[in-house]
Amino acid sequence: xxxxxxxxxxxxxxxxxxxxxxxxxxxxxxxxxxxxxxxxxxxxxxxxxxxxxxxxxxxxxxxxxxxxxxxxxxxxxxxxxxxxxxxxxxxxxxxxxxxxxxxxxxxxxxxxxxxxxxxxxxxxxxxxxxxxxxxxxxxxxxxxxxxxxxxxxxxxxxxxxxxxxxxxx
Amino acid sequence: xxxxxxxxxxxxxxxxxxxxxxxxxxxxxxxxxxxxxxxxxxxxxxxxxxxxxxxxxxxxxxxxxxxxxxxxxxxxxxxxxxxxxxxxxxxxxxxxxxxxxxxxxxxxxxxxxxxxxxxxxxxxxxxxxxxxxxxxxxxxxxxxxxxxxxxxxxxxxxxxxxxxxxxxxxxxxxxxxxxxxxxxxxxxxxxxxxxxxxxxxxxxxxxxxxxxxxxxxxxxxxxxxxxxxxxxxxxxxxxxxxxxxxxxxxxxxxxxxxxxxxxxxxxxxxxxxxxxxxxxxxxxxxxxxxxxxxxxxxxxxxxxxxxxxxxxxxxxxxxxxxxxxxxxxxxxxxxxxxxxxxxxxxxxxxxxxxxxxxxxxxxxxxxxxxxxxxxxxxxxxxxxxxxxxxxxxxxxxxxxxxxxxxxxxxxxxxxxxxxxxxxxxxxxxxxxxxxxxxxxxxxxxxxxxxxxxxxxxxxxxxxxxxxxxxxxxxxxxxxxxxxxxxxxxxxxxxxxxxxxxxxxxxxx
Numbered sequence: 052x053x054x055x056x057x058x059x060x061x062x063x064x065x066x067x068x069x070x071x072x073x074x075x076x077x078x079x080x081x082x083x084x085x086x087x088x089x090x091x092x093x094x095x096x097x098x099x100x101x102x103x104x105x106x107x108x109x110x111x112x113x114x115x116x117x118x119x120x121x122x123x124x125x126x127x128x129x130x131x132x133x134x135x136x137x138x139x140x141x142x143x144x145x146x147x148x149x150x151x152x153x154x155x156x157x158x159x160x161x162x163x164x165x166x167x168x169x170x171x172x173x174x175x176x177x178x179x180x181x182x183x184x185x186x187x188x189x190x191x192x193x194x195x196x197x198x199x200x201x202x203x204x205x206x207x208x209x210x211x212x213x214x215x216x217x218x219x220x
Numbered sequence: 221x222x223x224x225x226x227x228x229x230x231x232x233x234x235x236x237x238x239x240x241x242x243x244x245x246x247x248x249x250x251x252x253x254x255x256x257x258x259x260x261x262x263x264x265x266x267x268x269x270x271x272x273x274x275x276x277x278x279x280x281x282x283x284x285x286x287x288x289x290x291x292x293x294x295x296x297x298x299x300x301x302x303x304x305x306x307x308x309x310x311x312x313x314x315x316x317x318x319x320x321x322x323x324x325x326x327x328x329x330x331x332x333x334x335x336x337x338x339x340x341x342x343x344x345x346x347x348x349x350x351x352x353x354x355x356x357x358x359x360x361x362x363x364x365x366x367x368x369x370x371x372x373x374x375x376x377x378x379x380x381x382x383x384x385x386x387x388x389x390x391x392x393x394x395x396x397x398x399x400x401x402x403x404x405x406x407x408x409x410x411x412x413x414x415x416x417x418x419x420x421x422x423x424x425x426x427x428x429x430x431x432x433x434x435x436x437x438x439x440x441x442x443x444x445x446x447x448x449x450x451x452x453x454x455x456x457x458x459x460x461x462x463x464x465x466x467x468x469x470x471x472x473x474x475x476x477x478x479x480x481x482x483x484x485x486x487x488x489x490x491x492x493x494x495x496x497x498x499x500x501x502x503x504x505x506x507x508x509x510x511x512x513x514x515x516x517x518x519x520x521x522x523x524x525x526x527x528x529x530x531x532x533x534x535x536x537x538x539x540x541x542x543x544x545x546x547x548x549x550x551x552x553x554x555x556x557x558x559x560x561x562x563x564x565x566x567x568x569x570x571x572x573x574x575x576x577x578x579x580x581x582x583x584x585x586x587x588x589x590x591x592x593x594x595x596x597x598x599x600x601x602x603x604x605x606x607x608x609x610x611x612x613x614x615x616x617x618x619x620x621x622x623x624x625x626x627x628x629x630x631x632x633x634x635x636x637x638x639x640x641x642x643x644x645x646x647x648x649x650x651x652x653x654x655x656x657x658x659x660x661x662x663x664x665x666x667x668x669x670x671x672x673x674x675x676x677x678x679x680x681x682x683x684x685x686x687x688x689x690x691x692x693x694x695x696x697x698x699x700x701x702x703x704x705x706x707x708x709x710x711x712x713x714x715x716x717x718x719x720x721x722x723x724x725x726x727x728x
Contacts, residue, residue, distance in 0.1 A: 064651070064655060068651060068657070072396050072400065078418075079406075082420075083417075086417060094677065095677050095680055095685070097412070097415040100402075100673045100677065101402075101403060104403050104406065105403060107395060107399040108396055108403060111393075111399065115392050115393060115396060118392070130655075135449040138449055139445055139449060139650075142444070142445065150626060150636075150639050150640060162626070169622070173618065174616060174619070178615030180615075188616060192620055192623075200627070204271050205274060206270060206271065206273075206631050209630070209636070
């Protein structure tokens, strides 16, 4: 695959984002109408302020959409290239898995163990480090954070079976 | 000279061993945050805010907590200059103008001179702004005691109109981002009627969106994604900063006193208006270029070209705290996070702060003087150390920063949902940045949304739904008028340009 090939043009990205704003604005307007966006017997109703806020989101997103459609040469430029998108996914996918591992209904690893694993995997695949470098860095960082949050500042973070084995719950 | 007396009292508060140690820790942490990609003033302070929850509970603890957080802010402001000069990467938007002459200077082998000039002029800019805060803010606070809901709403209006009028990009993008911030702020239980707004029966949405999560996601994760897109390499110049270079540069600096005065003035003026630090640095650079006798040489590595934007950016960044303290209206995302901290610690920012929390306010102002002196010493002595951190490969720094962001998001409310929200805001931040949607108005709207809505509703209640209450007297009318002028400024300036053009053509 050509790394420099654009995935999407600036025009396409601008249009999609403007449309997303429009949908968001419409949702706000719709829910405000449901709550009542008028002048009630005891003053403005709950939806009064959000209604106009949503309306302004809609108006400005239509303006942005028109501007995106009317874009000249600049609209044809690449919003993101394949090589760039690949790098972003290489970071985003492990991040999502990492957050899922911290706590989920089936098996919660706890933030310390999941973070250690996350840093290690990142260093192994992206940094091409050997395990002799990876283990001290990843374990050392998280032991430091453990001391800082659990012991010094007494801010409890989600913990899993590993910490339980050491008697921290 | 009541202010001087209060200030001396403030120094007595700030000069305890514990607070000075916090200043040192805060500044060092702040420079580190400013230097690392993905961590900046706003999200750095947001991540560390939960650590101060217990500290602020103790008597006098709120002062220590704000000293720690504001020193992180000063540190981050100093740190931005290091990356701009050595690596041509502006750490914060207002450091962009510093790269114009700072990086060429570093390439010429004068990195030391550029850094010294940047730090010293930052210090000067901050000092001028702090002096301004010392003497002006009690006056403004006293004046603002007379404010009712319509006046407060008009000040909020001014804040938000300033963003639209001063934004460099498309005004409608600013409006869309800002209004989305207001809409997100409305999510949850309506404080007046108790009704659920925009929650769609999703239990997690009941408590609404916390702006700290938005700040960590938008500025933290978004920034990491942008950096990664550029590749994983940092290419920088080495920095050595010995006393000889520092003293030589200091001898050179007084020559640019005119630039410094101009830059401090521009910075203070623009800093009080929200979103002002970035335009202030560009404006100051432009002014210096136009008015200096070496103007043509700007961009090739002139010390004066570093002095101008750095002085203005620091003056603006510091004076952004003035409206936050006196009116409860923050001028920048970082000031907004500090304001959020005040609210969490149980302090009500605004004019009453100056009468009810004298120790806190004057302790903070005194710590601004001390913090900037400490900051100057720390950065001048530790540059090689901080630059070395930038040489740590990105494949180690990136996951550690992502972990820090996740922990920071979790600790705000001890909720995993917030961590997911942070990831979503991160993707949003990346898209926003690439398409030039401004993030600061969104964050400020999210912070001020409820308060702006309350003051709007109260004014409307008072007037029975008549919008003319915002022009009812001279004070509120002036602020509202000024807001509208700023709001339509892009149109007005276009109109003036058009008229001038036509006039010019007609003369031919």
